[in-house]
Amino acid sequence: MDEDKTHKKSKQNRSLPELSAGEPTLQRATELINSLISLSHSIRVFAVKWQSIRSKLEELLSALAAAGTSDSCENPSLSGAIPAVLNSITECHDLARRCVDLSYSGKLLMQSDLDIICAKFDTHTNNLSQICSEKLQRDSYAIVVSRPGFAASREEIKFYANDLVSRMKIGGRELKKQALIAFNEVIHEDERYVKIAVEIESLIGFLVKFIDSREIGIQEEAVKATSVISGFDSGKSVLICARCNRAVDSSFGGWK
Incomplete structure (x- = not known):
């Protein structure tokens, strides 16, 4: 009985964080990526590939941070890009969960799936960088976002x-x-x-x-x-x- 509770709690800890429906999609993507990076550190298989994925997730975070300085509601390209990012994050989280649980059906298939998700993250990062680059070219006066205070998380x-x-x-x-x-x-x-x-x-x-x-x-x-x-x-x-x-x-x- 206690083992079942522990197992359920463990699976809950590996679930994507619940966020309110009204939360901005940029913030949602950022939090989900951070959650995914944290989860990936507990993976003991395909270490090299997951290290590469973490690196790509960090790059994606940078691109999202830049996108966060603009108003996505006024940018159709950005509004269309974020949902695709969220879908890939969810897909990658499922791959991470299966690697943690060792519940994947085959090693070669999982390696292929990890390669595919890496390519998707590259595409998202490039798309977001292009969107932000175009905005910065239009807004040459763009400034760095407000610096967090000393009590910042x-x-x-x-x-x-x-x-x-x-x-x-x-x-x-x-x-x-x-x-x-x-x-x-x-x-x-x-x-x-x-x-x-x-x-x-x-x-x-x-x-x-x-x-x-x-x-x-x-x-x-x-x-x-x-x-x-x-x-x-x-x-x-x-x-x-x-x-x-x-x-x-x-x-x-x-x-x-």
């Missing part, structure tokens, strides 16, 4: 960090610089931002990339940021890894 801090990443990715030179300045301000004042930055692979990658920027302002801000991050043990190893990846990508003509 971890998720609020992560949302803000992902918004900065999206601006580093799709913004023009000035917007990239402003995002870097904002990032340097928060990591100097609150080490929680450093800890979260280390978890966002794309953010560290951009910082390393910008060190080689021809724009002096961008280069200087990137150097400042990496200097602070390298002061943390977890930051050192991540930066070394990012620099190695940068060197490999450059040798193959990447990171243009």
Whole structure:
């Protein structure tokens, strides 16, 4: 009897969080992705593929954060993109649950399903980035979203960090610089931002990339940021890894 209760409770903990019907779809997508990332850490099979999926989910979070700075009600493209994202998140959550429970029908089939969901996340991220890029080109005055206060939750801090990443990715030179300045301000004042930055692979990658920027302002801000991050043990190893990846990508003509 107790085992049945424990099993039911375990399955409930792996369910997607219940959100009110009136909740904004962007917020819903963000919360579901965070829930999915958390669940994925308990998966003991297909480790490499789930690591890749987590990375893609982080990129999707960044794209959603950028989309969150605009009014989806006034953007038909965004209104159409979010439901598709939610569908893929739900689909991926089902795959995660089956991997946790070891209830999938076949290893090769599950590997194929994971590859397909990875491709879907890439498509969603590219679509959202394109939508946001077009908006930023129209609204050259766009500014970084309001910085969370000192009492902000971890998720609020992560949302803000992902918004900065999206601006580093799709913004023009000035917007990239402003995002870097904002990032340097928060990591100097609150080490929680450093800890979260280390978890966002794309953010560290951009910082390393910008060190080689021809724009002096961008280069200087990137150097400042990496200097602070390298002061943390977890930051050192991540930066070394990012620099190695940068060197490999450059040798193959990447990171243009």
